[in-house]
Amino acid sequence: MNKPLRAIRLVALLCAAALVSAGCWDRREIEERTSVVAVAIDKSAEHPGMILLTVQIPIPIRIAGSGLGSGGGGGGGKSVKTMSATGWTVVDAFQNLQKRLNQELFYGHTRIIAIGEDVAKSGVSQILDPFRRDPQIRRLLWPIVVQGEGRQLLEATPTLEQIPTVFIMTLIENGARKGSIPDVNLGDFYIDLSTGSREPYLNYVQVNKDDIKWSGVALFLDDRMIGKLDERDTWRVMRVREKKDGGNIVFPFKGNSDHLATINTELVSSGKSITFRDGKPVVRIMVRLESNLLEKTFDADLMNPETISQLERDAVRYLEENTANLVRKLQREYKTDTLGIGSYIKAHHPAEWKRMDWKKQFPETDIRINYEVRLRNTGMELR
Incomplete structure (x- = not known):
């Protein structure tokens, strides 16, 4: 074997030995x-x-x-x-x-x-x-x-x-x-x-x-x-910001606090509409939910379509009133955009966003959140 070939093989062998012996030098078992x-x-x-x-x-x-x-x-x-x-x-x-x-x-x-x-x-x-x-x-x-x-x-x-x-x-x-x-x-x-x-x-x-x-x-x-x-306000934020179902809703039937209905929720869709009036954003949000009746503490004819419609209207009224209270709390008390409305404006209206100081404008922004509730299942009734 000539010397150059022997030298090449020796270098290759040394490189291979170095690779094998090195391993993970900084490993910890x-x-x-x-x-x-x-x-x-x-x-x-x-x-x-x-x-x-x-x-x-x-x-x-x-x-x-x-x-x-x-x-x-x-x-x-x-x-x-x-x-x-x-x-x-x-x-x-x-x-x-x-x-x-x-x-x-x-x-x-x-x-x-x-x-x-x-x-x-x-x-x-x-x-x-x-x-x-x-x-x-x-x-x-x-x-x-x-x-x-x-x-x-x-x-x-x-x-x-x-x-x-x-x-x-x-x-x-x-x-x-x-x-x-x-x-x-x-x-x-x-x-x-x-x-x-x-x-x-x-x-x-x-x-x-x-x-x-x-x-x-x-x-x-x-x-x-x-x-x-609290938990219920968190669920309202989740429906708007994260498009999640949230927890169950307990609300009065026909405004009677002794007659309570409990429904679960399944988010169908949530959409935002942003317009500008005199350079100020006007925010409209619609949340659509489907639900099942889980419990009621009153007698009612659930085979009557008007009863179902009344339950849906009562659920909408409860959600809209309490969500409006949440928005006022976020704007007036905390002055923090927990709903993530600024992200939507930034993504869909970049030119207007660049001209805004959102932290200052959020507390004064016109924000309205509406709901649509459809009751799809009332469960078994005893006759």
């Missing part, structure tokens, strides 16, 4: 990491000006069915551990927490960021900034505002799930699937903050010991929480 499934951020009561960071860590050997404990799991005690640390910034708090652990914290499995109400009211851009920059963090995780302190959500132990975060995840996922709870993830929140044409909101929960309850949404103006909407 999963057993060498401590997974964090939820993070809570609060203001520190003991150290003013500092952040209190809390994480929730699953303990695999204590999770039933893991196969790591005797009899397939359940080594006794809680299946998760919560740990807290303080810091001047979120990254500083994470670093202080890492000093107390023998393994590297891993955030690729984090699904919940619980934000204390006081932190949300002070502004969330800075506390969410490191989550935006960290490639481990998924944009599909859910930021949630918690009444009181965010760590209450991580410390609750609902009996229906071994891992509390799984309970919260399924609560939101099932509600989002039914169209009754907004599916607002971290990526959605970033987008709403950056568009300038609609204001963001986040799911809002209340925690009472081990009881976790979804209680509507927290409203934001820019990155600061300025108020909240």
